[in-house]
Amino acid sequence: MKLFFIVSCALVLSTSARKCYEKDGDGKVNADKDCGDSKVCGMGVFVAFEGYKGIDQMCLDKSACDAGKITSEGDNKGKQCATCDEDNCNKLMETEEYKCYTYTYDAAKKTLTKKADADATCVVKKADPKTCVKMKIQDGDTQNDKYKDGGCGKCGENDSAFCEQCEGDKCNSAVKVTVNVLALFAVLKALF
DSSP states (O other), X not given: OHHHHHHHHHHHHHOOOEEEEEEXXXXXXXXXXXXXXXXXXXXXXXXXXTEEXXXXXXXXXXXXXXXXXXXXXXXXXXXXXXXXXXXXXXXXXXXXXXXXXXXXXXXXXXXXXXXXXOOEEEEEETTSOOEEEEEOOOSSSOOOOTTTTBEESXXXXXXXXTEEEEESTTOOOHHHHHHHHHHHHHHHHHHO
16 A cells, blocks of 8 residues: 555656746736646747747647647647747747848839838847848849849848848948949049
């Protein structure tokens, strides 16, 4: 009888409930939500330059998030998700917001015009660089307009011929590019 009591106590002590961050009805995120021992911690997925997408921080059934999407849980079905299986492991990373200019490309005139009041809001992890992009206008008849809208992001590895990338809040302005070109012409003129 003593052995049964000791084993029972050991089992009770070893099966602790999972604790997770969870958003309450008022939108406040609280740590240490007791989720029970059959649950995991769930959260949205961080998308570069866009922030967290998908579900809020919550307790989830172990099988609710499959291949990065919620397969059950009512209103959350189909939303992006990630899970982890340690106490309070679904704490979101700190992020920062910044702005980048966006543009309209006129193919006939080969010009970029900054969109009025249409700056892109970008979200990065706190330690990551705040980068903006803008299309380079190319000579000749062919133009790769992959970056024609400008905004948040980084140039692709092999895209330097048609993409300009800079770091900082609203760094992708046409004025800065023009100033750099004018400074280059002034240096060249002084040399020759």
